[in-house]
Amino acid sequence: MDMILRSYGPLLLRAMGQTLLLALYGLFFACIIGLIVGMMSVLKNRVCRAVALVFVNLIRGVPMIVLAYMIYFGVPYLWNNVLGRSGLTFTALQAGSVCLALNCGAYMAEIIRAGIESVDVGQMEAGRSLGLPWWRTMQRIILPQAIRTMIPSIINQFIITLKDTSILSVIGFPELVNTAKNVVSKTFMSFQTWAIVGAMYLIVILLLQFAAKYLERRLKQ
Amino acid sequence: MSEERKVKVRICGLQKYFKTHTVLHVLNGINLEIMEGEVVVIIGPSGSGKSTLLRCINGLEELSGGDIIIDGHNISSKKVNMNKVRESVGMVFQHFNLFNNMNVLRNLMLAPVDLKKATKAEAEQNAMAMLERVGLADKAKAMPRQLSGGQKQRVAIARALCMKPDIMLFDEPTSALDPEMVGEVLEVMKELAREGMTMAVVTHEMGFAREVADRVIFMDGGRILEEGTPEQIFGNPQHQRTKDFLNKVL
Ligand SMILES: Nc1ncnc2c1ncn2[C@@H]1O[C@H](COP(=O)(O)OP(=O)(O)OP(=O)(O)O)[C@@H](O)[C@H]1O
Ligand SMILES: [Mg+2]
Numbered sequence: 001m002d003m004i005l006r007s008y009g010p011l012l013l014r015a016m017g018q019t020l021l022l023a024l025y026g027l028f029f030a031c032i033i034g035l036i037v038g039m040m041s042v043l044k045n046r047v048c049r050a051v052a053l054v055f056v057n058l059i060r061g062v063p064m065i066v067l068a069y070m071i072y073f074g075v076p077y078l079w080n081n082v083l084g085r086s087g088l089t090f091t092a093l094q095a096g097s098v099c100l101a102l103n104c105g106a107y108m109a110e111i112i113r114a115g116i117e118s119v120d121v122g123q124m125e126a127g128r129s130l131g132l133p134w135w136r137t138m139q140r141i142i143l144p145q146a147i148r149t150m151i152p153s154i155i156n157q158f159i160i161t162l163k164d165t166s167i168l169s170v171i172g173f174p175e176l177v178n179t180a181k182n183v184v185s186k187t188f189m190s191f192q193t194w195a196i197v198g199a200m201y202l203i204v205i206l207l208l209q210f211a212a213k214y215l216e217r218r219l220k221q
Numbered sequence: 222m223s224e225e226r227k228v229k230v231r232i233c234g235l236q237k238y239f240k241t242h243t244v245l246h247v248l249n250g251i252n253l254e255i256m257e258g259e260v261v262v263i264i265g266p267s268g269s270g271k272s273t274l275l276r277c278i279n280g281l282e283e284l285s286g287g288d289i290i291i292d293g294h295n296i297s298s299k300k301v302n303m304n305k306v307r308e309s310v311g312m313v314f315q316h317f318n319l320f321n322n323m324n325v326l327r328n329l330m331l332a333p334v335d336l337k338k339a340t341k342a343e344a345e346q347n348a349m350a351m352l353e354r355v356g357l358a359d360k361a362k363a364m365p366r367q368l369s370g371g372q373k374q375r376v377a378i379a380r381a382l383c384m385k386p387d388i389m390l391f392d393e394p395t396s397a398l399d400p401e402m403v404g405e406v407l408e409v410m411k412e413l414a415r416e417g418m419t420m421a422v423v424t425h426e427m428g429f430a431r432e433v434a435d436r437v438i439f440m441d442g443g444r445i446l447e448e449g450t451p452e453q454i455f456g457n458p459q460h461q462r463t464k465d466f467l468n469k470v471l
Contacts, residue, residue, distance in 0.1 A: 126318035126377075129279055130332035130384055131308035140331060144322045 001192045008183045008193075015179035016200055022093060022175055023162045026100025030161065033101055034108025039138075041113045052109065059106035064167050067103060071095045072171040092173035099168065104161040111157060115150035116142055148219055155212040159205050176200065229292065229388055229419045230255040230278060236286030237273055237443075247273045249443035251287070255388075258417045262430040262451075265440035266466055271423040274440070275390045278421065279312050291388070308336065311381030315393040317373040319365035325352070325376050326361040329383045338384065351379040355409050371402030378409055389413065391422040427471055431455060439463045 041052035059067070072095035079088040090098075119142050127137030169178035180197045184190045230253070237248035247270045255261050263271050276282045278289060280296055280303045289296050296306055320328050329348035333339045339347060352358045355375040365373060374394055381389060391410065395403040407429050414420060414433045424430065430437055430451055437454040439447040439462075447454065447463050455471075458464050 120316075120318070122314060122316055122318035123320065125281055126312075126314065126320065127332075128281060128304075129307055129310075129312035129314075130381070131304045131336055132332055133304055136335060140335065141320050141322065 001189075001196070004183065004187060004189055004192050004196060008187075012176065012179060012183070012196065012200065015174060015176045016204070018173070018179075019162070019165050019175040020204070022096050022100065022165045022168065022173060025093070025097035026104060026165070027158060027161055029097065029101035030104035030108050033105030034112055037105065037109035038112025038116070041109060042116050052113075056106045056109055059102055064099065064103045064164060065170060068095065068099045068168055068171050071099050092168070092171050095171055096165070096168040096173045096175075100161055100164060103164065104157060107157050107160075108154065111150055111153045112146070115146035115153075118149050119145045151212070151216050151219065155209070159208060162205065162208070163201065226259075227257040228254050229257045229259070230421075231290040232278070232287070233290075234287035235274075235277060235284060235289065237270070237277060237282060238285045247443050248277070248285075251443075251445060253438070253445065255419060255421060257387075257419055259435045260414045260418075260420045260422065260433050261436050261438060262434040263421065263423045263438045263440060264425070264427075264430065264454075264466070264470075265438075265446075269440040270443045271440055272392050275312070275392050275421060275423060278388075279310050279390055280307060281312075308332075308338070308384055309386050309388065311384060311386035311389045313374070313377050313381055313389065313391045313394050315396050317365075317370070317377045317397075319368075319373055319376055319380070321365055323364075324361070325357070325363050325365070325368075328365070328376060329380050332380075333383050336384075344383070348379070348383055351382050352376075354382075354412075355379045356405075369402060370398045371405045374398065374402075374406045375409055378406075378413075382413075388419045388421070391420065391424070393423050393425070395424065395426060425470060427455065427467075439466065441466075 037052045037055055040048040041056070043049060072090055072092065076088045076090060079085050116138075123141050123145065124134075124137055127141050128134065132140070165175050166177040169175060169181070172178065176197055180193050184193045187193065232251050232253040235248050235251040236246075239245040239247055251274060253261075263274065265271055273282060277284055278291070284297050287297075291306055291310065294301050294306060296303065319325075320331065323331065326345065326348055329351060330341070330344040333344040333347065334341055338344075349358060349361065352361055355378060357372060357375055357379070360368060360372060360376070365376070368376065378389075378394075394410070395406050398406065403426065407426060410420070410422070410429070411433055422429075422434075434451050436448060437451050438445055439454060439458075439460075441462050447458065447460050454463065455467065458467060
């Protein structure tokens with residue numbers, strides 16, 4: 001254990017940094033996707049709702065590992081070899097971020113939809129009856145109330161997404177799990193290495209949870 | 222009344238269907254005119270379409286057929302900006318629907334400020350005046366959840382009044398209240414009627430109808446079955462359905 005920490009500690013820490021970077025990119029775009037798709041699913045317009053429904057179910061129905069292979073290998077192959085264009089490649093970070101963003105975005109969309117639907121329809125009607133436009137009522141009245149019920153689910157989804165970054169070791173991104181595999185293959189100390197890696201995830205996630213609890217308390221006031 | 226009064230709301234051949242798994246014909250050829258300053262009370266059994274009628278006037282429901290003309294604007298026309306129409310038609314709901322995420326004062330100020338009807342300072346001054354009027358000036362900083370039902374409903378009325386509407390719609394404003402709080406809300410509504418507000422009120426408070434209504438409308442099965450002065454409707458109803466209904470509620 002000591003030896004691994006001493007020789008590979010900095011490497012693993014840097015790998016954790018990469019994991020967090022990937023998660024951050026993924027979550028950032030997931031929030032944008034989730035907000036857009038989530039809003040689409042509560043609009044009156046049927047086409048918007050249908051598009052949102054298809055997106056969410058498509059992403060939820062496909063394992064993320066398949067999505068990762070598809071984006072990293074499949075899409076450039078289609079572009080360069082089948083369509084005969086050239087020069088499209090993704091870095092593992094790009095493909096990984098897109099993959100996380102799509103996957104987490106679909107779940108965020110569902111959380112946002114459910115949060116909005118949990119607010120009494122009377123709130124929207126009261127806003128509209130005063131002459132406020134739909135979007136304005138959404139912004140000023142519905143979303144502020146919905147966000148409170150959404151926070152725990154959103155934090156939960158953040159944690160899942162943070163852990164899901166490990167799946168992206170399959171496309172060679174040097175995040176924590178991928179790096180740990182290399183350490184194990186050099187040292188053969190698999191128990192010690194994986195114990196350290198597990199503890200690292202645990203610490204980050206616990207910190208995230210503390211931050212979330214603090215935020216939740218602040219929002220309640 | 223001898224002098225010519227302006228028609229505020231004209232409803233012609235209004236039809237409303239709800240299409241779920243079946244088609245529900247909720248309003249079937251409603252014709253109604255509401256004059257400026259008139260108080261119309263709408264009564265009728267549950268499911269007869271009273272709420273739907275009010276919601277159509279406010280554009281909360283799309284019309285399936287017919288026309289509603291408010292102050293000369295046909296609200297079923299695509300050209301009419303429904304938000305503009307709603308600014309001048311206030312609505313009070315059975316369940317108050319105060320904005321839960323803001324205090325009383327901000328509930329009142331939100332729409333006037335957001336729609337640039339007033340500056341913040343004007344809106345606040347006006348909001349305080351309206352709260353004074355419904356007897357709740359001391360609750361300006363309270364959150365909706367801290368108010369009693371009667372207080373909530375009075376705030377809701379004040380909120381609608383802050384938009385300076387020229388028509389007010391009330392959908393069973395006292396039905397969700399404990400009996401001892403009904404009076405305080407009706408009092409505010411009576412005051413409003415006395416000041417000449419044009420009002421359409423769905424209620425089961427027959428005492429209020431007798432005292433304040435210029436006209437009472439009895440609805441059944443999506444139609445207006447009977448209308449007249451309170452004396453006519455309560456004293457000498459023409460239809461058996463009206464008699465049955467009144468026997469049950471009086
Ligand atoms: N959004 C909706 N979708 C489907 N059906 C509806 C909808 N709103 C109302 N209805 C139906 O329309 C009919 C009339 O409803 P409405 O609320 O207008 O009646 P009401 O006269 O106000 O009754 P109550 O006295 O119980 O409030 C009812 O049968 C109701 O179930
Ligand atoms: Mg009703």
